[in-house]
Amino acid sequence: MRFWRKVIAITGKDAVSEMRTKEIVPSVLVFALLVMVIFNFAFGARQEMMALIAPGVLWATFAFAGVLSLNRSFVLEKEDGCLEGLMVCPISREVIYVGKMLGSLLFLLIIEAIALPIFAFLFNLAVLSLQMVVITVLTTIGFVAVGTLFSALAVNTKARELVLPILFFPVVAPIIISAVRASGLALSGEPWSGLSPWLQIIGAFDAIFLVVSFLVFAFVIEQ
Amino acid sequence: MKESYVARSGLLGLSFILLVVALYLVFIYVPTDETIGIVQRIFYFHVPVAWVAFLAFFIVFIGSILYLWKRESKWDIIASSSAEVGIVFTTLVLITGSIWAKPIWGVWWVWDARLTTSLVLWLIYVAYLIVRAYAAEEHRGARFAAVVAIVGFIDVPIVALAITLWRTQHPGPVIFQGGLAPSMLLTLLVCLAAFTTLYFLLLIQGISIKNGEGETKRLRELCSWGYNKGGE
Numbered sequence: 001m002r003f004w005r006k007v008i009a010i011t012g013k014d015a016v017s018e019m020r021t022k023e024i025v026p027s028v029l030v031f032a033l034l035v036m037v038i039f040n041f042a043f044g045a046r047q048e049m050m051a052l053i054a055p056g057v058l059w060a061t062f063a064f065a066g067v068l069s070l071n072r073s074f075v076l077e078k079e080d081g082c083l084e085g086l087m088v089c090p091i092s093r094e095v096i097y098v099g100k101m102l103g104s105l106l107f108l109l110i111i112e113a114i115a116l117p118i119f120a121f122l123f124n125l126a127v128l129s130l131q132m133v134v135i136t137v138l139t140t141i142g143f144v145a146v147g148t149l150f151s152a153l154a155v156n157t158k159a160r161e162l163v164l165p166i167l168f169f170p171v172v173a174p175i176i177i178s179a180v181r182a183s184g185l186a187l188s189g190e191p192w193s194g195l196s197p198w199l200q201i202i203g204a205f206d207a208i209f210l211v212v213s214f215l216v217f218a219f220v221i222e223q
Numbered sequence: 224m225k226e227s228y229v230a231r232s233g234l235l236g237l238s239f240i241l242l243v244v245a246l247y248l249v250f251i252y253v254p255t256d257e258t259i260g261i262v263q264r265i266f267y268f269h270v271p272v273a274w275v276a277f278l279a280f281f282i283v284f285i286g287s288i289l290y291l292w293k294r295e296s297k298w299d300i301i302a303s304s305s306a307e308v309g310i311v312f313t314t315l316v317l318i319t320g321s322i323w324a325k326p327i328w329g330v331w332w333v334w335d336a337r338l339t340t341s342l343v344l345w346l347i348y349v350a351y352l353i354v355r356a357y358a359a360e361e362h363r364g365a366r367f368a369a370v371v372a373i374v375g376f377i378d379v380p381i382v383a384l385a386i387t388l389w390r391t392q393h394p395g396p397v398i399f400q401g402g403l404a405p406s407m408l409l410t411l412l413v414c415l416a417a418f419t420t421l422y423f424l425l426l427i428q429g430i431s432i433k434n435g436e437g438e439t440k441r442l443r444e445l446c447s448w449g450y451n452k453g454g455e
Contacts, residue, residue, distance in 0.1 A: 146374065149370070149374070153354070153367050153370060153371075156358065156359065156363060156367070157354065157357040157358050157359065157367070158357045158358075158359060159357050162357075163353065163354060163357055166349075166350045166353055167350045167354065167371060169346075170343050170346040170347045170350060170375075170378075171347065171374060171375065171378050173343050173382055173385070174378070174381045174382045174384070174385035174386070175385075177385045177386065177389055178385050181389065197388060198388075201381065201384060201385050201388070204381065205381055208377060208381070209374070209377075212373065212374060212377055213374070216291070216370050216373060216374070219291055219366050219369070219370055220366070220367065220370055222366070
């Protein structure tokens with residue numbers, strides 16, 4: 001239980017810092033909106049076209065927004081020397097991983113909770129269903145599971161803004177594919193049984209990479 | 224030093240002989256496939272090259288785990304040399320596959336399961352080299368690259384699963400279903416042996432270059448240290 005108390009302390013620190021500075025959530029939301037607008041320019045606005053490309057647009061938007069917000073998560077720590085502070089705390093590296101991961105998960109879920117209705121409004125689609133919520137939450141867990149690890153890694157390289165997306169996108173490819181397919185099925189009114197192979201892949205990815213990232217995180221932030 | 228030179232020369236000779244035999248078998252000995260035609264011969268290069276790419280990345284995975292565990296730089300040198308060879312071979316897989324695809328499917332590239340998986344694999348290991356190059360210090364780059372290699376290798380089966388469920392067009396495995404004539408199987412096996420030997424030759428060559436680089440760096444630091452000391 002002491003493990004979780006420390007984890008909550010780190011997540012809470014991130015939440016308080018975000019509430020005071022408002023550096024991540026508002027700017028990433030504006031960015032997500034911009035991505036949707038650009039996709040609209042790219043594909044035109046015909047309704048039948050929209051229904052066809054909507055899942056792809058949605059997940060491209062969330063993946064870009066995710067990479068942006070994950071990047072900020074460790075850049076802030078690095079800029080203010082906060083990471084050194086965390087490193088000298090009497091806590092294990094795994095606590096830092098889980099705490100930062102939950103913080104990023106919280107921010108991304110808030111961003112998606114606001115972006116999804118905007119998406120439904122702009123693209124005139126009924127995307128708000130229990131199925132969509134489950135797909136979004138599961139996929140976002142996958143994003144932050146590997147994203148937190150890579151963000152901590154990228155922040156210690158020379159071209160940090162570049163390194164994170166180069167690492168992040170190929171590795172999350174399977175869950176982006178699965179999320180796009182599952183969302184497409186959910187939008188066309190498919191029952192849960194039709195979605196289950198895709199949800200299984202996302203679930204397996206989440207479980208595997210939560211464990212792997214948890215195990216190797218200490219190597220990434222070590223000085 | 225002497226033994227490693229002998230071993231390398233032996234490997235060089237062996238892979239040279241095997242590759243010449245492989246060329247003879249592929250272009251002269253083996254009959255042309257009746258349904259696919261002449262372009263089927265590329266299969267004898269395509270399959271062994273794909274196998275070597277996978278073997279190379281498996282070695283990267285093992286080397287990376289051992290490096291993080293033991294912290295001996297030799298494991299990192301093995302892993303990074305193997306990654307370089309692996310990327311070259313994955314590139315060859317994509318190129319030979321495209322040459323085959325053009326006459327058979329009519330296009331250079333389709334977003335088929337195995338093609339897409341190979342491309343994602345290629346991207347992951349390019350990222351591996353980029354991370355290593357962009358790290359501030361060398362030992363950090365080695366550690367980061369090892370983490371990327373572990374995550375990337377575990378990711379590959381999931382990528383393959385997701386993409387296969389998504390779409391597949393690539394011909395299925397015919398080798399183990401007895402769909403291959405004995406002469407074709409023989410040619411394939413010789414090619415496999417030839418390319419695997421070539422892989423080990425390139426790996427050892429890469430390792431010795433990296434060792435040489437490390438040694439040069441050490442000597443240079445020693446020299447400049449001695450020079451500064453003498454100047455005081």
